[in-house]
Amino acid sequence: MEKRVHRPTAWHVTHWSSDPFSLGAYSALLPGGTPQHRTALGQVLHERLVIAGEACNAGAPAMTHGAWNDGLRAAEAALSAGARKVIVIGAGCAGLAAAQRLRAEGIDCTVLEARGRTGGRTHTVELGGVKADEGAAWLQHFAENPLAAVALQHGLACIETDFSCPLAAASDGDLPDVDAAWIALTKRLDRRLTLAEAINRYMVTLEPAHARATQFAIDANLVLEACLPVERLSVSALDEEGVGYGDRMLPGGYSELVDLLAKRLDIRLNTPVMRIDWSSTGVKVNDEVCDFCICTVPVGVLKALHFTPALPETQQQALAHLGMGKLEKVILQFDGRWWPYSRSGYLRWYDQPASWGEWLDLTDAVGKPTIAGLIAADAIERQFSGRTDEQIAMAATEALQAWAAAIRPTP
Structure with missing residues (x-):
């Protein structure tokens, strides 16, 4: 049976890294x-x-x-x-x-x-009649966020995202305990070294299965958050966590x-x-x-x-x-939601080498089958170089299909 290839009806690809007024996503x-x-x-x-x-x-x-x-x-x-x-x-x-x-x-x-x-x-674009953010998308640390107070005061809709419970899959087999691998890494790293040296020394002590889980943790919890390869990051980047509890998105857009x-x-x-x-x-x-x-x-x-x-x-x-972290986003829209449903709306894809590692299903929030994928650091060059926005969108769609197949394999 021939595998069906899904094609988005609309898409938007960001280019913050080359935008002359930003030159990256955030510090x-x-x-x-x-x-x-x-x-x-x-x-x-x-x-x-x-x-x-x-x-x-x-x-x-x-x-x-x-x-x-x-x-x-x-x-x-x-x-x-x-x-x-x-x-x-x-x-x-x-x-x-x-x-x-x-x-x-x-x-x-x-x-x-x-x-x-x-x-x-922060900038909201329109895609197929709905709003989506190409830049910042969440009101983070919501309880103590002054912008959240403004949003609530003016009656703006705010939808909670549970980042602690992603629907996740790995490209090369069963999903390991990535959270446990991350905790072990942060506890055992020698912080007297550079981050790259400390990670290299730690990785060589691990059995292959643990090393695989640890690499997934580095890709998702460090590189995708700080948006630079480990060779360009400080050890202190380990402590600058961006995701908070109760973070909420604005379905009407940040704008x-x-x-x-x-x-x-x-x-x-x-x-x-x-x-x-x-x-x-x-x-x-x-x-x-x-x-x-x-x-x-x-x-x-x-x-x-x-x-x-x-x-x-x-x-x-x-x-x-x-420096400026490199983070880009693709927003894809389809005729129907063909990917597995996540109660949190949050999806993770562990690939080697890393690609579109994080997804947010916007469908329920905006009322149309729409999903946004994030990609960071060196993975941007691998996925963007020499490609048009349409080609980037199709490559991202392929990654989403691979994730969906890993979550719900075809018999």
Whole structure:
């Protein structure tokens, strides 16, 4: 019997890694990097310039509420400095938070945004008449997330995702106890070494079955979370867990929340910033002068900005230990849901080498057979290089079919 090949009726493929205004998905700690480097990057400079965003938030890095909270921190720095005119660079969550706080205090605040839209690395696209997020998709750490409070206050639908209970399968046989392998790895790694050295030393001590389970754990719990290969990650990346309990997604899309956050703000779209001159008592951003500048661009873009004078050694060292994780997403839509149903809506696929390792079934949330897959680090090059978006979408569909076959094998 010929195997049926499913073909999506619509698809969307992200390219955050090549987007000139992001150059990646979110920040990650490079070898030698620590949470203290995040804090150092956000130190206020001469009461007139501060870098802010998820990369500076050691408590919630790589998360939208981490960016939001750090934007509020930056706004308080501007208020403490007595600033009356502030320029905020970037209309993502950090920039919007800073601008909202300053506006509430009557401060003259302008937001300069390079893109033709607000939201930064949050953006909702329409696919077949439904909404789906190509960037951030969850309100994480929901109970203590200030953005979650805004969403609830305005009656936005929020659907819980249980990340602890994925419907999972492996490409090469029975699914091992990946969680146990991950716990053992984190307990036994020699943290005095680089992460890559520590993992290599640990792996050679394992029996083949345990090594297989451990590799799956590394691919899913480390590389897919931090979004860089282990050779480019700090040991401290092991402690920066992004998934929380009770995380919820917005079936109407993140952009409906961003639209609320951007209301009544002075935002200038299509205005990229290239130069920041903070050499005198004021700050000159491109050709505009202000008392205080809050720069919220992603780490990848920050490294390309021209500062006069150059950033102090503390910030330069912090930047040298921070990079941008590579994470992409494919959103696929079909005439019907042909893949096995997961009560949590969360799916995991353990492949060697790693490919589309994580999936979220959006069908019940959006009312149409739609599913989103995530891919990270080196796997992106393997799956994206030389392919059109259609070819990438079809390759992702093949991976989903392989997962479905492993979950429910054909007799």
